[in-house]
Amino acid sequence: MADENQPNTDAPLLALLQRGVRHLTDEFLVRLSDAGVASITPAHAAVLAHLDAEEAVSTAELARRADVTRQTMHRAVTQLIGEGLLSSEPGPGFPRSTRIALTPAGQQRRDLALGILRDLEVELGDRLGSEAVAGLRATMSRAWPH
Amino acid sequence: MADENQPNTDAPLLALLQRGVRHLTDEFLVRLSDAGVASITPAHAAVLAHLDAEEAVSTAELARRADVTRQTMHRAVTQLIGEGLLSSEPGPGFPRSTRIALTPAGQQRRDLALGILRDLEVELGDRLGSEAVAGLRATMSRAWPH
């Protein structure tokens, strides 16, 4: 059914996705530094995206939402706290509940990062047609639901 | 147009793609080790995918095909040579042309890895509909053409 020699359409899906992530990430970082922000990574943006202002959750909960281990999330959260973007205070019965929340600076950073990501998607929609991008989102969401 | 509160459909596209890559990668590695192969990474599989039997190209050319720097590709190629999956011989006028080729073991490994990747895509097609997966491939290919 499929040819064996078309380099692009025959490449493994995983390779295509990896390339997409890499290109998208690069562009994200460029625009972020254009906006005068250097110290944030896409992963950090992902963390911020899972936090809502007025919401305080545990690191473990964040890890669940982002679908990574709590150790991985812990490192990201620690760094973001160090940059003053998140606050952390122990809840009642400490190790069982901690309250991670956005600081005002964190909310600002979150808005900036998510805005850039949204811009990138809009531009992708301009290039490919917004239906194609919407289809991409839909398929990826269905493929690996939370 | 889009709601602001659906965790999955509203997540940044980049986050969705990252999650997909991670899940796909995990599954790929599991099946690879099920098949008795431990020492290969998705990146290595990507390298192998760009090599055809009977074809000998330079590291720089491989890097171009995979869209990474030649230094990055050099490291992957070096490792694959160390595992006996690739062979390397200097061509005429050495630094200008090197001939990287698949060894028999490399071809076997390539077939195994690509087979697993293809299986994963087929299974994804079973879950989501093969048109959805085809659309995914098409959109990703168009979004970041080689």
Place this chain on the structure above:
DNA sequence: TTGCAGTGTAAGCATAGCTGACACAGGGAG
């Protein structure tokens, strides 16, 4: 002959996953 462009190679840095380990709190089983 001189210099530029393409290549191979080495070294160092950063990110981002993972697993393993250990301490601590709380709730239930006995």
Place this chain on the structure above:
DNA sequence: CTCCCTGTGTCAGCTATGCTTACACTGCAA
């Protein structure tokens, strides 16, 4: 009441995969 199991926070180490910087070498062209 005591003991254990579960969920959490946290530290440490490993691995993979990108990147940049840097240098040596060849071949071709000016």
